[in-house]
Amino acid sequence: MQRINRWIVIFILVFLKNAWGSVQYPYRTLRRLASGSVLWEALPVGFFTMLYLIWTTVARNGISAHPLFLSFNLLKLTFAVVITFIIVVYSFVVVGRLLGGTGSVKTVLVPWAYSLVPTLVWFLVTSLLFFLFPPPRTLAWSGKLLSGVFLVFSWFLFFWKGILYYLTLRFGMRLDFFRILLASVILFPLGAVYALILYRLGIFRIPFI
Secondary structure, eight states: OHHHHHHHHHHHHHHHHHHHHHHHSHHHHHHHHTTSSOGGGGHHHHHHHHHHHHHHHHHHHOTTSOHHHHHHHHHHHHHHHHHHHHHHHHHHHHHHHHTTOOOOHHHHHHHHHHHHHHHHHHHHHHHHHHHHSOSSOOOSHHHHHHHHHHHHHHHHHHHHHHHHHHHIIIIISOOOHHHHHHHHHHHHHHHHHHHHHHHHTTSOSSOOO
16 A cells, blocks of 8 residues: 555656656756657546546536436546547657658657646536536636636646647757648648547537647
């Protein structure tokens, strides 16, 4: 039991260190994560993502829902998130190599895993706000202030995500700025089509990418 607790503490500390580093020192942090030698450091991201999926499943369906129904929805969300992650990683590798990149799945996997941190934060905060301040929200100054703060917060996460996306391709696939732009021209439309498919299937209104 003590050994398990120690590993849990290590995982949490590693996650906090890398998540904080991706904000304060993204260049240095992502370059280290793209070395391909720290694959296990992606596990804490998976752990916290799983906790979020459990939370959102219960929050959407209610704690009184049938356990089989909750389990089915949790498995559906988990499968969609895992498949999406795998598709994105391999898309980066395939497109990157077409453009002359020299990276691999090992060099892309961990940095892209930590690019999910702003995604995870945004989804968690959104679900908490929906739970604490369910719509319809008031048009009073307090409601407008909340909307304004959330908009600024979302823009911060969006730019943070964009930086991590760029550095994942930069270090994970060894692409320069021009080739990253070309990769984006290919990847973004594909991502839009994939997001539409998930929406049509009723899995995600906004894909967990």
